[in-house]
Amino acid sequence: MNFVMKLTKNETLKIVKFYRDYASDSKNESVLFFAKTEFVAITVYSSNKVMFQGEDASAEYKMWVAMLNYNDDTSPKKPSITKKIEQVQDYFLESIGSDEVGTGDFFxxxxxxxxxxxxxxxxxxxxxxxxxxxxxxxxxxxxxxxxLASKITFSLLTLHNEKFNDLTEKGYNLNKLKAYLHNKAILNLLAKLNTEPSVIMDQFAEKNLYFSYLKDEDNVYRDITFKTKGESKHASIAIASIIARYAFLKHFDKMSIDSGFTLLKGASKEVDLLTANIISEKGEQFLRKYAKVNFKTLAKAKDILKDM
Structure with a gap:
């Protein structure tokens, strides 16, 4: 399905600037600008009409509706099927959502x-x-x-690498750390509110196990609903996920600058090679400020260095 916006020249220029790194040539003389990402194609016409096509067209269009405060008169009506309405209402349930980012990234x-x-x-x-x-x-x-950060009330916690490494070396496993951070973030957020809404967490451990990780804590919030793949079921969790990811990306970019290396996300062979290169240039101790040294990535990087 195609999504079209009729914009002013200044609004069109904002879209062109945003997608300039994905620009491609077009043989259509009426096309002012064309760009294509992995999931969406963006066509800007000389008439200042903008068309979004592709798998992610709807999400991309909605993003620009919000960013430009665009008057969207073409939004489809809500489906009349009762089950669909209930699913939409449940997704946009007034609630606190909690999610984490960075647990699968070595850096x-x-x-x-x-x-x-x-x-x-x-x-x-x-x-x-x-x-x-x-x-x-x-x-x-x-x-x-x-x-979202400018409109939504939230609590954000960041566990930096040096502290993460200190705690894991003292016997804290990843799920115990996540449980502590989630509990603290929820309590911090509730302290900001004059109400106590439902709390929904993206599940990373069974309920009993989650609370067992917190057995030594004096203040534990217990009225929690746990949902697997929660970000696709509740907007509050999706919001938490986006804000957490936003903060992670900001930290990640700064760490690349500070370290002098273009750090890579995730855990892969490319990350192993980069880690080996960092150890070779800076030494293993250097990693403690930028990486989670309990990951298998470190051992793999050392093996690479042995074979060099």
């Missing part, structure tokens, strides 16, 4: 966010197209994260 911190979606922000959030937050590109996360 970079762990960020945890608890975010409150209240009824006053539901219509705003609906315009953003965040129902598949895990599919969003980093560029889009940086845009949406800033928008």
């Amino acid at each position: 970079g911190p762990v960020t945890v966010c608890a975010a409150y979606l209240d009824y006053r922000n539901i219509e705003f959030v609906k315009t953003l197209g965040i129902d598949d937050s895990k599919k969003l590109t980093d560029d889009k996360i940086l845009v949406l994260g800033e928008q």
Whole structure:
């Protein structure tokens, strides 16, 4: 399905600037600018009409509707099927959502966010197209994260690498650390509110196990609903995921500058090679400030160095 916007010249220029790194040539003389990302094609016509096509066209269109405060008169009506209506209502449930980012990345911190979606922000959030937050590109996360952080009440915690490494060496496993951070973020957020809404967490451990990780804590929030793939079921979790990812990306970029290396996300053979290169140039101790040294990546990097 195609999504079309009729814009002013200044609004069109904002879109051209945003997608300039993805620009491609077009043989159509009426096309002023054409760009193509992995999931969407953007065509800007000389008439200042902009068309979005492709798998991610709907989400991209909704993002620009929100960013430009565009008057969208073409939005489809809600389906009349009762089950569909219930699913939409459940997704946009007024609630606190909690999610974490960075636990699968060798480089970079762990960020945890608890975010409150209240009824006053539901219509705003609906315009953003965040129902598949895990599919969003980093560029889009940086845009949406800033928008959400300016409107949503949230609590964000960052576990930096040096502290992470100290704690894991003292016997804390990753899930115990995540449980502590989630509990703290939820309590911090509730302290900001005059109400106590439902709390929904993207499940990373069984309920009993989650609370067992917190057995030594004096203050534990227990009225939590756990949902697997929660970001696709509740907007509050998707919001928390985006803000946590936004913070992670900001930290990650700064770490690349500070370290003098172009750090890579995730854990892969490319990350192994980069780690070996860093150890070769800076020494293993240098990694403690930028990486989670309990990952198998470190051992693989050392093996690479042995074979060199």
